[in-house]
Amino acid sequence: MTNSEIARQRHPSDLSAESRSTRQGSRILIVEDDLEIARMLGDTLTENGMIVEIAGNGVRMDAALRNQKFDLIVLDVMLPGENGLSICRRLRAQTNVPILMLTALGEEIDRIFGLEIGADDYVTKPFSARELTARIRALLRRTTYAPEERDRSKVLRFNGWRLDPIRRQLHDPSNARVATTTHEFDLLLAFCRNAGRVLSREELLGVTHAGLAGPIERSVDVHVSRIRQKIEKDARDPVLLRTVRLGGYIFTATVEEA
Template sequence: MNMQMQTFQNCAPEAPASILIVEDDRDIAGMLAETLTQNGYAAVAAQSGAEMDRLLRRQSFDLIVLDVMLPGEDGFSICRRLRAEARTPIVMLTAVAADVDRIVGLEFGADDYVTKPFNTRELLARIKGLLRRASYGSERPGRRSAMTFAGWTVDPVARTLVDCAGAQVFMTTAEFDLLVALCQNAGQVLTREQLLSLTHAGVAGPVERSVDVHVSRIRQKIEPNPKDPSLIKTVRLGGYLFTPVVEAS
């Protein structure tokens, strides 16, 4: 178990990001808060969903680290509730290594997850990666142009997805990044590894299985028939193919 407090170079963003830790274990919460603070972030801890709600009523946060096992309302329920209201990146902490727990968290809207016991270097890398991905639309000139496909409009700068009627459709950070990558590589088969690379995830990104979960969630939002997808095709032993014609908006 390598959860001791560590300080690493170049982990802090240029402007401090605020992070909310929802963890009922006081030792772990304290260690995480201190580690994040020493790496340039503004960290606040809550021990339950109710305490988290009180903090969120007072201020907004750039990212939430959310434990699964909490007193009262569990992390899965909290994640689903948060996702109905905001797109704040969520990293879930789970003590269970089983894929089912990880997939459930992703299906409820988490952007990434870390299994306990965790290495603080890994968690910091994942946090830094998610914060970077949440804002990289304004950092990468090649991704500034809005794109249209099959009646949809994707704007990488505003980070919005709008349907043909002008209604905005909510997407998580990971879902939006994957959709942008698919749009910018329409007509090409992309492997899961390529999608991770194109979404700027690198070593901090979700594992291959989570790509499948996020693609499934995107299909639920944009496909005319998610059970028989026509826009995002699965290529056996290959990856995914985005079929629509994509044009600059």
């Protein structure tokens, strides 16, 4: 996408009423107030077999989410009214649906902040439709149950916690569901399946970014920090998920299959 293609075209129209589909596929909600960009993304994703709905702001997004479920949300940061970062934080407290942030902000600190509040991936403008589609597909693959993984479908338990690979849910010792992002769940699942083994950041990047070019290396540390805040009694003095100096991380809990 060129800079001219992402030029701001403010408009009063109700974008959430626009919906495109070709055949049954993953449902994508695009929250973007620039009609030109939204339509371009919608056309690209529709051509790739996805079902797309567009919302121009947080209010329209909420209405769309009340009416149906979506497999992934593409969320612009610069929105009228409630901004994308605030929306992301709010969504993550309510749902595990993958969120891909879309913004013109390019500094690393902005990307890290987006990950810290719960985004699963982060793409900056200008971007190529091909790259964005690849990232969306990667996120969808990690949230879809693959038939060849049926032998790895058993629920995992550790220290009273329960991790369900099929439903992709995490429950605490009181059986309350704990919200996780796509990357957080993938990392925790990798740690549980490799308990007692040191996993390097490079290995963990492969888990969370599926080989996409240009991953944010610090994102592993960000996701690990968020996992600690959820499963450790004291995230500042972790016992279950420890840092190995110059090595990576190790999950020390005893993990059992349910």
